[in-house]
Amino acid sequence: MVTYNNACSVPSSFWLVGIPGLESLHLWLSIPFGSMYLVAVVGNVTILAMVKMERSLHQPMYFFLCMLAIIDLVLSTSTMPKLLAIFWFGACNIGVAACLTQMFFIHCFATVESGIFLAMAFDRYVAICDPLRHTLMLTHAVVGRLGLAALLRGVLYIGPLPLMIYLRLPLYRTQIIAHSYCEHMAVVTLACGDTRVNNFYGMGIGFLVLILDSLAITASYVMIFRAVMGLATPEARRKTLGTCGSHICAILIFYIPIAVSSLTHRFGHHVAPRIHILLANFYLLIPPILNPVVYAVRTKQIRERLLHILKAGAQPR
Incomplete structure (x- = not known):
């Protein structure tokens, strides 16, 4: 660490x-x-193996x-x-470059995951509200482009976060990050200098991703529920x-x-720091754990294929 004054230094x-x-x-x-x-x-x-092996899941x-599984x-x-x-x-100990790289991957792929959920909502909307055009609109190429668009959006939105830290905030009051990983605000709060741009950009991205994506998903499901309520029988609904x-x-x-x-x-100022950090870790762990369980339980083809593999593995050779 190179010290420039009594309070702020450039950490290695x-x-x-x-x-x-x-x-x-x-x-x-x-x-x-x-x-x-x-x-x-x-x-x-x-999940990746099941979808690859089971042609009915293509x-x-x-x-x-599968995109969700890779992101998770x-x-x-x-x-x-x-x-x-x-x-x-x-x-x-974690190097500055490694810290900023970890920050990018965490926030970028969380953003990509939100984009994939939005694409899945569009898929469900077309499948239910315009089923005759579903196979025409959601071809393999279109699905690939939607996934690529979600990835590019994540890179474009999150790429400036570590760059702004690297270029604008070289000096820090301490090397110690009171966190288990390099979360954006956990690093920014340690920096000397004006951090308002970093704060505003981070909050703006959070608004664009979480609020707008969730509103778009909600709108798609409002239209889906309206279409479902128009079906003739309760069984069909x-x-x-x-x-x-x-x-x-x-x-x-x-x-x-x-x-x-x-x-x-943001608002739990009286919550113990360990609770903040545990929650921050759980939100990165809970979806990767539960998404495969949810889809395995609710998807007949995945469930049957998995049971078939387990039974085959349990048979004596």
């Missing part, structure tokens, strides 16, 4: 605390966090599900190996809504933890 690395206030329990905390990470990896890899909805693997892998290294080995159940559950699993974590961070 940062120091991640892990879970503040629970340092003595880090080894024990590694058990649930390591288990959750293992479940997330196994679950999402299983449909837009399940291609989007990236999100959990961006944070959990480093967190487990902190828990097990006390490897708290129930069956049609059942095709949206997995998507609705996945949306709630994604947005609720983020909303709770964000509100606690």
